[in-house]
Amino acid sequence: NAGVTQTPKFRVLKTGQSxxxxxxxxxxxxxxYWYRQDPGMGLRLIHYSxxxxxxxxxxxxxxxxxxxxKKQNFLLGLESAAPSQTSVYFCASSYPGARNTEAFFGQGTxxxxx
Amino acid sequence: xxxxxxxxxxxxxxxxxxxxxxxxxxxxxxxxxFWYVQYSRQRLQLLLRHISRESIKGFTADLNKGETSFHLxxxxxxxEDSAMYYCALSNTGFQKLVFGTGTRLLVxx
Numbered sequence: 001n002a003g004v005t006q007t008p009k010f011r012v013l014k015t016g017q018s019x020x021x022x023x024x025x026x027x028x029x030x031x032x033y034w035y036r037q038d039p040g041m042g043l044r045l046i047h048y049s050x051x052x053x054x055x056x057x058x059x060x061x062x063x064x065x066x067x068x069x070k071k072q073n074f075l076l077g078l079e080s081a082a083p084s085q086t087s088v089y090f091c092a093s094s095y096p097g098a099r100n101t102e103a104f105f106g107q108g109t110x111x112x113x114x
Numbered sequence: 115x116x117x118x119x120x121x122x123x124x125x126x127x128x129x130x131x132x133x134x135x136x137x138x139x140x141x142x143x144x145x146x147x148f149w150y151v152q153y154s155r156q157r158l159q160l161l162l163r164h165i166s167r168e169s170i171k172g173f174t175a176d177l178n179k180g181e182t183s184f185h186l187x188x189x190x191x192x193x194e195d196s197a198m199y200y201c202a203l204s205n206t207g208f209q210k211l212v213f214g215t216g217t218r219l220l221v222x223x
Contacts, residue, residue, distance in 0.1 A: 033211070040123065042200060042215035043158075058210070090158065092211075101146055101165075101204060103211055105158040 006106035013081040013113045021076040023091030031094045032074040036087040081113045116141050118203050120214035135186040135217045137201030145203045147184040152198040191221045
């Protein structure tokens with residue numbers, strides 16, 4: 001059981017380049033999330049999705065776009081990368097409902113923008 | 115607004131010593147509180163949730179609504195407890211998890 005898988009694991013971008021991070025989950029979860037993790041800042045929510053075809057902004061959405069065309073996939077796009085987007089990105093997924101609130105995380109993508 | 119505060123960036127203790135990782139929150143409704151842990155080179159994973167009132171790996175956490183706290187405690191720390199610990203909050207019914215800045219626990223022999 002793969003759980004939550006992120007692609008790629010590492011990437012170096014030049015300022016202004018674009019890229020897409022892929023998150024795939026095989027647990028049939030409704031909710032999916034993208035976070036960024038920065039030293040001293042914890043995990044900050046970028047965008048999230050409560051179901052196929054729906055997305056919403058989180059705490060730090062600027063400079064990112066997302067799409068949830070299929071229930072199992074959640075894509076995070078950077079249209080024009082900036083050095084401030086150097087971070088570790090985590091995808092997570094979960095079921096809805098108060099009794100099943102565990103979020104399952106991917107292994108992270110380390111992105112460096114030079 | 116939802117906010118989670120973890121005042122300690124680093125907590126260093128010796129093996130066998132008690133551990134308390136502090137977490138305070140602000141939320142106007144009835145929150146759900148969690149502790150997540152990230153061991154070295156592993157992915158973030160759930161440690162425990164307040165709604166279950168469980169003890170995992172010897173850790174417990176009690177939700178104190180009066181003090182808006184959810185401190186994580188363990189009476190006798192072990193070296194394998196060394197990790198990054200995140201307190202997180204979610205509003206009931208929807209799981210937009212908000213995380214604190216994390217506390218690194220270092221347990222020395």
